[in-house]
Amino acid sequence: xxxxxxxxxxxxxxxxxxxxxxxxxxxxxxxxxxxxxxxxxxxxxxxxxxxxxxxxxxxxxxxxxxxxxxxxxxxxxxxxxxxxxxxxxxxxxxxxxxxxxxxxxxxxxxxxxxxxxxxxxxxxxxxxxxxxxxxxxxxxxxxxxxxxxxxxxxxxxxxxxxxxxxxxxxxxxxxxxxxxxxxxxxxxxxxxxxxxxxxxxxxxxxxxxxxxxxxxxxxxxxxxxxxxxxxxxxxxxxxxxxxxxxxxxxxxxxxxxxxxxxxxxxxxxxxxxxxxxxxxxxxxxxxxxxxxxxxxxxxxxxxxxxxxxxxxxxxxxxxxxxxxxxxxxxxxxxxx
Amino acid sequence: xxxxxxxxxxxxxxxxxxxxxxxxxxxxxxxxxxxxxxxxxxxxxxxxxxxxxxxxxxxxxxxxxxxxxxxxxxxxxxxxxxxxxxxxxxxxxxxxxxxxxxxxxxxxxxxxxxxxxxxxxxxxxxxxxxxxxxxxxxxxxxxxxxxxxxxxxxxxxxxxxxxxxxxxxxxxxxxxxxxxxxxxxxxxxxxxxxxxxxxxxxxxxxxxxxxxxxxxxxxxxxxxxxxxxxxxxxxxxxxxxxxxxxxxxxxxxxxxxxxxxxxxxxxxxxxxxxxxxxxxxxxxxxxxxxxxxxxxxxxxxxxxxxxxxxxxxxxxxxxxxxxxxxxxxxxxxxxx
Numbered sequence: 104x105x106x107x108x109x110x111x112x113x114x115x116x117x118x119x120x121x122x123x124x125x126x127x128x129x130x131x132x133x134x135x136x137x138x139x140x141x142x143x144x145x146x147x148x149x150x151x152x153x154x155x156x157x158x159x160x161x162x163x164x165x166x167x168x169x170x171x172x173x174x175x176x177x178x179x180x181x182x183x184x185x186x187x188x189x190x191x192x193x194x195x196x197x198x199x200x201x202x203x204x205x206x207x208x209x210x211x212x213x214x215x216x217x218x219x220x221x222x223x224x225x226x227x228x229x230x231x232x233x234x235x236x237x238x239x240x241x242x243x244x245x246x247x248x249x250x251x252x253x254x255x256x257x258x259x260x261x262x263x264x265x266x267x268x269x270x271x272x273x274x275x276x277x278x279x280x281x282x283x284x285x286x287x288x289x290x291x292x293x294x295x296x297x298x299x300x301x302x303x304x305x306x307x308x309x310x311x312x313x314x315x316x317x318x319x320x321x322x323x324x325x326x327x328x329x330x331x332x333x334x335x336x337x338x339x340x341x342x343x344x345x346x347x348x349x350x351x352x353x354x355x356x357x358x359x360x361x362x363x364x365x366x367x368x369x370x371x372x373x374x375x376x377x378x379x380x381x382x383x384x385x386x387x388x389x390x391x392x393x394x395x396x397x398x399x400x401x402x403x404x405x406x407x408x409x410x411x412x413x414x415x416x417x418x419x420x421x422x423x424x425x426x427x428x429x430x431x432x433x434x435x436x437x438x439x
Numbered sequence: 440x441x442x443x444x445x446x447x448x449x450x451x452x453x454x455x456x457x458x459x460x461x462x463x464x465x466x467x468x469x470x471x472x473x474x475x476x477x478x479x480x481x482x483x484x485x486x487x488x489x490x491x492x493x494x495x496x497x498x499x500x501x502x503x504x505x506x507x508x509x510x511x512x513x514x515x516x517x518x519x520x521x522x523x524x525x526x527x528x529x530x531x532x533x534x535x536x537x538x539x540x541x542x543x544x545x546x547x548x549x550x551x552x553x554x555x556x557x558x559x560x561x562x563x564x565x566x567x568x569x570x571x572x573x574x575x576x577x578x579x580x581x582x583x584x585x586x587x588x589x590x591x592x593x594x595x596x597x598x599x600x601x602x603x604x605x606x607x608x609x610x611x612x613x614x615x616x617x618x619x620x621x622x623x624x625x626x627x628x629x630x631x632x633x634x635x636x637x638x639x640x641x642x643x644x645x646x647x648x649x650x651x652x653x654x655x656x657x658x659x660x661x662x663x664x665x666x667x668x669x670x671x672x673x674x675x676x677x678x679x680x681x682x683x684x685x686x687x688x689x690x691x692x693x694x695x696x697x698x699x700x701x702x703x704x705x706x707x708x709x710x711x712x713x714x715x716x717x718x719x720x721x722x723x724x725x726x727x728x729x730x731x732x733x734x735x736x737x738x739x740x741x742x743x744x745x746x747x748x749x750x751x752x753x754x755x756x757x758x759x760x761x762x763x764x765x766x767x768x769x770x771x772x773x774x775x
Contacts, residue, residue, distance in 0.1 A: 107568045108519070112543050114569045155759050183444070184628050192528040193753040194548045195761075202631040202764045207448050209556060209628060210751070210766070212530045212548040220545060224560065231567020232443045233450045251755075292520050292545060295538040415546070417529040419587075423491050425531075428538045430546070 107230075110324025112291050112317075119286035120229040120278045122436065125392035126170035128163050130245065130271025133381075133389060136371045141394040142272075143170055149246055149271060157195060160244035160273075164189065165200035167273040167392070168240050175277040179204055182277070183234040186221040188212050189242050189384055190269070191251060196242050206238070214413030215310075215339050216293070217241040218274060218388040219432035222409075223290035225278045226434070235280040242273035243383030252418060253303060265305035267341045268377035270370060274388025276396075284438075285399040285407075291321040291433040295415070299426045306414040306427070307344025307367070307379055313429035314340060314412045315351040321408065321433045322357065329361035333404055336395070337431070338387035338411035339367035341380030366390040387411040391436075399438040407436045443566075446660025448627050448653075455622035456565040456614045458772070461728035462506035464499050466581065466607025469717075469725060472707045477730040478608075479506055485582055485607060493531060496580035496609075500525065501536035503609040503728070504576050511613040515540055518613070519570040522557040524548050525578050525720055526605070527587060532578050542574070550749030551646075551675050552629070553577040554610060554724040555768035558745075559626035561614045562770070576611035579719030588754060589639060601641035603677045604713035606706060610724025612732075620774075621735040621743075627657040627769040631751070635762045642750040642763070643680025643703070643715055649765035650676060650748045651687040657744065657769045658693065665697035669740055672731070673767070674723035674747035675703035677716030702726040723747040727772075735774040743772045 107114045127142045134145030144166070151159040164187070172179055185204070187197035188211035201208035213220040221239035228234050246256050248269035254260040278287070296316050300309035314337045322329060329335060340348055345365040352361065366387045367380035391409055398404040412431040421427075443450045463478045470481030480502070487495040500523070508515055521540070523533035524547035537544035549556040557575035564570045582592050584605035590596040614623070632652050636645035650673045658665060665671060676684055681701040688696065702723045703716035727745055734740040748767040757763075 108570060157755060157759060188548060192755060193751055195753045195756045198631060198751040198764045202633050205630060207628040207630050208766055210548045212524060212546045224545065227567055227569050228563055231563055233563050234444060292543040294541060294543050295534060297538050415529055415534040417531045419493060419528060420531045423493060428534045430544055
């Protein structure tokens with residue numbers, strides 16, 4: 104049997120791990136968007152019964168994980184390891200969720216690329232024969248991210264037109280070696296790409312080159328045409344980043360034009376006041392764990408390439424004159 | 440062939456990945472400690488020719504990775520993926536290092552447990568057949584950590600006796616599917632353990648229960664006696680945490696008493712003013728990548744269980760009344 108590595112950055116799975124269940128919990132604004140009915144739970148407010156936004160985010164992640172485990176007809180104790188991370192310093196949402204669940208944790212930091220990173224590592228751990236039941240999960244929260252990365256919401260700073268709205272959302276999947284459901288068939292680990300962008304309010308344009316770099320590596324490594332996929336979906340480039348990505352597809356010679364969209368563009372309605380679109384780990388996570396996997400289960404979507412994109416942006420390094428390094432990881436999800 | 444999973448949290452490797460090279464770079468104080476001569480490079484100051492401590496830390500990590508690759512007689516382009524993280528918000532040391540090296544990055548956050556987390560995940564990726572040449576690396580820097588987690592050094596706040604000194608150090612290993620050198624034979628993924636400790640200046644006592652929990656899981660899962668190992672070495676419990684761990688060994692029924700020590704105790708001399716001892720991702724990393732792996736190469740150490748310990752401490756969650764969740768991952772390294 105040939106090895107699992109393909110080309111420079113891509114692996115294929117010999118026994119493609121199965122996404123046996125998924126769960127998504129979103130905030131009030133995400134619930135009002137075009138996919139509102141696809142999410143398992145829409146919160147009526149940003150607090151989720153907690154005293155702080157940070158505690159609300161961690162609860163959202165924990166409850167999404169519990170729901171996914173429950174939907175897979177498993178007990179929490181059946182899960183061997185959880186791969187999770189989030190946007191917050193020290194990934195506190197994931198840490199406190201794993202503490203409350205009493206599960207072994209492999210903590211990740213990939214900024215908004217975390218859903219793809221957790222999926223691809225989880226799939227490697229299952230296909231590699233180490234574990235047979237793992238959870239991949241992530242979350243983000245509008246107000247915790249604003250407080251940490253930009254300005255506290257209470258300060259009322261006017262966003263620019265390039266600003267993206269961090270999604271309040273959590274998504275979790277159970278990955279198993281056996282079972283029925285969509286399978287993770289291949290994955291590409293992204294390089295850190297930094298084109299010198301220094302504007303913390305324009306992450307879409309910073310991330311677009313990383314997304315296209317990973318998509319090109321994926322297609323080249325697997326010698327695939329873009330139309331192999333019914334949908335190539337980036338994580339959270341938003342309107343501006345998506346437009347740049349579409350130009351870069353041409354520049355990089357990615358033809359035919361892929362069936363392409365972006366979670367940050369899809370998550371909200373045109374009339375919702377989210378400027379350039381959605382962002383945050385939860386953006387790709389809730390879109391995958393809600394509408395996309397449901398469409399795969401229904402049979403209306405067969406082959407998806409999810410390319411979650413992360414701006415590894417740090418207020419500290421920005422103040423020191425650094426630019427924003429970005430990364431994108433790609434995961435191929437296929438339904439027979 | 441039986442599977443790779445053992446017990447609840449442990450895996451064994453069928454083709455144990457080889458640590459074909461390692462590199463360590465440390466700060467001036469670490470160079471003055473008892474293992475100073477074992478490190479590849481001792482910096483004369485904390486700046487490493489850079490304008491900020493943060494840039495110095497990232498350079499230290501990058502240069503350690505480059506040195507490890509060089510010592511393995513490989514080119515940077517031969518490395519398929521780097522698994523790395525650090526203590527800083529958004530893991531900027533790892534991100535900028537991976538950007539400068541132009542390598543695919545899987546970003547981790549395990550606080551001071553990162554060296555073990557990167558080793559165990561790297562070993563899974565190699566033994567699982569996905570990659571054959573990966574780098575596992577981490578770093579910490581005294582002044583960047585103080586600025587972020589406690590008080591900026593310039594403020595001159597008096598440390599307490601329980602405070603630990605974040606090591607200025609970086610360590611990197613090259614893991615390969617083939618070659619000669621110490622091998623990673625087994626690993627245990629730790630649970631998040633939180634005993635309610637809320638003192639950010641007493642991390643050793645917060646982390647000790649997590650360390651002992653993982654050591655017990657490891658020994659139970661593999662049905663091993665502690666004296667299987669020539670040395671069980673925790674990452675950075677320091678003097679206070681080590682004493683607590685030794686009491687917990689008794690409570691947990693871990694007999695015979697293991698050949699046990701702690702990197703935070705070993706890294707500095709008694710007369711160095713580091714209060715309760717060393718800490719930081721770099722503490723376990725430089726001890727492994729310097730003296731320990733050299734002793735294994737020389738044959739004076741055969742079987743090591745490295746248990747890197749992380750306090751997943753967040754100033755934000757501390758201000759919100761939360762306690763410090765901790766995690767420890769264990770990696771068995773053996774030399775034939």
